[in-house]
Amino acid sequence: MFSKRIREAFEKFARYTTLHGINRIVSSKHVIGKLLWTCIVLTCIAVCFMQIYKLGVQYGSKQVNTKVSIRYQKVYFPAVSFCNLNPVSYSKMKQKADDGDYLAKHLVRIHRKIRTKIDKQFEKASTSKGNRGKRDVTGATTNSHAPLNVTIQTSNYKVLYGGTVTLKCEVTGSSVPFVVQWLKQEGQRTININSKNTSKYNHNYDNGSEISTASLTIFNTDHKDTGVYICTTRNINGNDTIQNVLLSLEVTGSLKMLINVNQSDYVPYVASDAGIRLVIHEHGSQPFLENSGISVATGFRTDISLIQFENFLSNIGGTLGLWIGMSLISIGELVELGFFLLRSMARQKKVIETQTTVNGEKAAEPSKGSKNLFVYLGMNPIDEGNGDK
Known part of the structure; x- marks a missing residue:
């Protein structure tokens, strides 16, 4: 009896589900019932369209680029952009200072060379011819050995x-x-x-x-x-x-990208963190490292793996998810199903309480495997042999 009630509840649910809820609106005699069923139908339709919109946005934002060919083609690899979270480093500041010192020392050496040449010119002008010849002989003796x-x-x-x-x-x-x-x-x-x-x-x-x-x-x-x-x-x-x-x-077959963050160059109070931030994006698109990407902390080894699926399921994955989302029962339909189940259980309980006493007896078995049940409702059996007394 209980299974029959459950089956009837499911049949009514299938007949008056959200997609056919207009029948409920028409069949309702009271104004409050019509308004209630109108709100339920409109809510369920809105939830269904909202699910379709969310799945469509998700499908459009996660496109998969694939190339299917019987010939060998180059594997698509995305672009990788990264930036240093530390804008100021000790090494760069020291390098600039060293460059300035090197330039200053170089200018000092040039100035000394010019002064030395000028002093030698004055010495040559004031010395005699014999002294110049003596220096030439010494120079010839010194240069007798071959240079390196x-x-x-x-x-x-x-x-x-x-x-x-x-x-x-x-x-x-x-x-x-x-x-x-x-x-x-x-x-x-x-x-x-x-x-x-x-x-x-x-x-x-x-x-x-x-x-x-x-x-x-x-x-x-x-x-x-x-x-x-x-x-x-x-x-x-x-x-x-x-x-x-x-x-x-020498470049090998594998792709390696080594980034030295230089943790020792981190300057406090200038940047909030030391490390790098990288984002993987398509070629030709502008990366937005502030809003997206992966923060790579110092002191750890971070391995980032990229997986590319090249089969037709990767293209229909979004369509399959959209189809599954449209086939699911909405929240309103679940509420409606629960309402039908509770109503059926309450009706069954009421019928059992108001039903008259039922007595059942088993009759004699005329043949093997067959049974007859006689039901008497609120009366005694009639004895045909005795008649009225």
Whole structure:
């Protein structure tokens, strides 16, 4: 009996659901009932359209670019933009100060050279001819030894990231002991490669031989080590320099992007945080790093993975979600279903309470497997054999 009531409730729900709720409005006899069902129908329709709008916005904001072809094509890779959250750093300030000191020292050296040349011109004008000849003889005796000559066999060196490379330059033309110094070009200035850092560099050259090979070995190479290196030699006879030694990293198949945040360069009270912020976007579009993106904190290793699905399901995913959203029962329909269930249960309880006493007896079984039930409502059985008394 209870299952029959539940089935009837579901049938009524299917007949008078939100999409067919107009029948409820028409069949209602009272004005309040009509207004109530009108509000329910309009609310459910509004909720349905709101769901469709939200799914449409979600589908439009998350487009997937795919290329399906039987031939090999280049894999689409998005653009990556990043910015430093620390606008001021100690190293940049120090570099500007060092550049200013270098420029000032350079101007002082030029001024001293000019003063020295002027003083020599006055000395030459005031000295005698014999003294000038004496200086020429001394100069000829000093220049009797051949000057140094530096040559290189290989000018371009390539090394894998984290590997070891040895830069070489040959020194010829003198048996007098000499000194080799390796420099690295950094913009408009050069820095000295310090051999005391044995974990990073190693100098090796034969001092005093007629043909010597001066080498510089670099361990654990990274992007900072790439650039132009200068090999300089000098002794009492003069000096020579070669500047065509180029070191570059060999590119492998994998894509790597290494960003040095320089946590030690963080200047407090200028920026709120130290680190970087990056955003992944399409090529040609302007990145908005303030409103979107990922903040990469210092002191941690952050791995960002990109996954690209190239099948037709990636294109119909939004359509499938829209179809599922339209097929779901709205909130109003669920309320209506609960109302029908409660009404059916209340009606069944009322019928049971007002029903007269029901007595049931089992009759004799005339045949195997069949049963007859006789129901008597509020009366006694009639005895045909006795008649009226």
